[in-house]
Amino acid sequence: MLIDGHIHLENGPLSVAYVMRFVEAGVKKGLDVLQILDHTHRFIEFAPMYESLKKASHYQKEWFDKKQLQPLADYHRLIAEMKRMDLPLQLKWGLEVCYTPEAKPLLRELLTAYPYDFIIGSIHSIDGLLYDMPFSKEILWEKQSAASIYRRYYEIMEDMIASDLFTQIGHPDQLKLFGYEPGYDLTATYERIAEAAFVHNVFMENNTGIHYRYHHPDIGTNSQFLSILKKHGVKIMTASDAHVPEHVGMLIREISES
Numbered sequence: 001m002l003i004d005g006h007i008h009l010e011n012g013p014l015s016v017a018y019v020m021r022f023v024e025a026g027v028k029k030g031l032d033v034l035q036i037l038d039h040t041h042r043f044i045e046f047a048p049m050y051e052s053l054k055k056a057s058h059y060q061k062e063w064f065d066k067k068q069l070q071p072l073a074d075y076h077r078l079i080a081e082m083k084r085m086d087l088p089l090q091l092k093w094g095l096e097v098c099y100t101p102e103a104k105p106l107l108r109e110l111l112t113a114y115p116y117d118f119i120i121g122s123i124h125s126i127d128g129l130l131y132d133m134p135f136s137k138e139i140l141w142e143k144q145s146a147a148s149i150y151r152r153y154y155e156i157m158e159d160m161i162a163s164d165l166f167t168q169i170g171h172p173d174q175l176k177l178f179g180y181e182p183g184y185d186l187t188a189t190y191e192r193i194a195e196a197a198f199v200h201n202v203f204m205e206n207n208t209g210i211h212y213r214y215h216h217p218d219i220g221t222n223s224q225f226l227s228i229l230k231k232h233g234v235k236i237m238t239a240s241d242a243h244v245p246e247h248v249g250m251l252i253r254e255i256s257e258s
Contacts, residue, residue: 001032001033002029002030002031002032002033002238002249002252002253002256003031003032003033003034003035003237003238003252004026004029004031004033004034004035004238004239004240004242004248004249004252005033005035005118005168005203005205005237005238005239006035006037006096006120006168006170006171006205006207006209006237006239006240006241006242007022007034007035007036007037007240007241007242007248008037008038008039008096008241008242008243009022009036009037009038010038010039010042010243011243011244014070014074014075014078015078016078016081016082016085019036019078019082019091021245022034022036022242022245022248023087023088023089023091024245025245025246025248025249026089026248026249027088027089029248029249029252029253030249030253031089031248031249031252032089032090033089033090033091033092034089034090034091034092034248035091035092035093035094035117035118035239036091036092036093036094037093037094037095037096037118037120038075038095038096039095039096039098040095040096040097040098041064041067041098042067042069042070042075043069043070043071043072043075044069044070044071044072045071045072045110046097046106046110047069048106049098049100049103049106049107050064050098052100052102052128053125053128053129053130055128056128056129057129057130057135057139059133059135059138059139060129060130060133060135060139063130063133072110072114076114079093092117092118093116093117093118094116094117094118094119094120094167094168095111095116095119095120096120096122096170097111097119097120097121097122097165097166098122098123098124098125099121099122099123099156099160099166100125100156101156101159101160104163104165107163107165108165111165118167118168119165119166119167119168120166120167120168120169120170120205121160121161121163121165121166121168121169121170122169122170122171122174123153123156123157123160123170123174126140126144126149126152126153126156127152131149131153131175132174132177136178137178141178141180145183146180146181146182146183147182147183147184149175149180150175150182150183150184150186150189153175154186154189154192154193157169157172157193158192158193158196161193161196161197161200161202162196162200164200166202167202167203168202168203168204168205168237169197169202169203169204169205170205170207170239170241171205171207171209171210171221171239171241172193172204172205172207172221172225173210173218173221173222173225174207174210176210176216176218176222177210177214177216178214179216186224186225187224187228190224190225190228190229191228191232193225193229194228194229194231194232194234195232197229197232197234197235198232198233198234201235202234202235203234203235203236203237204221204229204234204235204236204237205221205236205237205238205239206220206221206226206236206237206238206239206255207220207221207239207240207241208220208239208240208241208250208251208252208254208255209239209240209241209242209247209250210241211251212247212250212251213241219251219254219255220238220251220255238252238255238256239252240252
């Protein structure tokens with residue numbers, strides 16, 4: 001079974017017609033299951049989570065302020081409409097949560113209020129600073145050591161897994177996207193993450209987006225981390241991180257067969 005477990009509607013409307021473009025792309029790629037989601041920063045209810053990021057940097061404020069927020073009810077109406085349709089593949093519906101430890105109370109309230117099929121927890125910021133944007137080099141990578149950023153990233157990931165809020169962990173080694181090396185051996189860290197993922201029964205992504213979107217040489221999750229996850233019996237979710245229909249299923253067959 002071929003699954004693309006991480007597909008965004010972010011760059012288009014919350015409409016049946018737009019979703020069907022992803023469905024058609026999935027059928028062409030021979031996929032069996034698509035997991036459709038959007039970032040929590042699209043929705044009004046999650047806006048309080050982003051206030052600290054907006055205060056931490058004017059770059060971040062400008063980026064978030066450009067977003068046209070919508071109520072979750074719009075998304076839920078779309079889900080209900082799509083679930084009534086007879087489709088040529090299976091669609092699952094969820095969210096990608098931009099996780100920070102301090103957001104847990106709000107997340108426990110919002111994420112349990114609707115029966116999502118899956119919920120992805122992802123880390124996009126390190127103590128208030130985004131690490132994966134063009135301006136991130138200026139505000140984060142050039143001001144803190146790569147080792148300290150890596151250590152904090154995986155501390156947050158352990159906390160995220162232990163929260164039991166999520167069924168899936170997004171792009172677990174995305175810190176590599178700009179080519180910064182941690183400067184220390186990550187083996188022990190990967191072992192701890194794998195043990196936690198197994199105990200808390202979450203999928204860990206093998207995500208191809210870092211390869212085709214950021215041109216990193218790894219096609220998916222790095223081979224050492226992936227090997228350790230598999231050794232511990234952790235469930236792996238293949239994912240393209242598609243943000244447009246053209247990227248649905250990108251390299252999914254290749255990583256499924258590896």
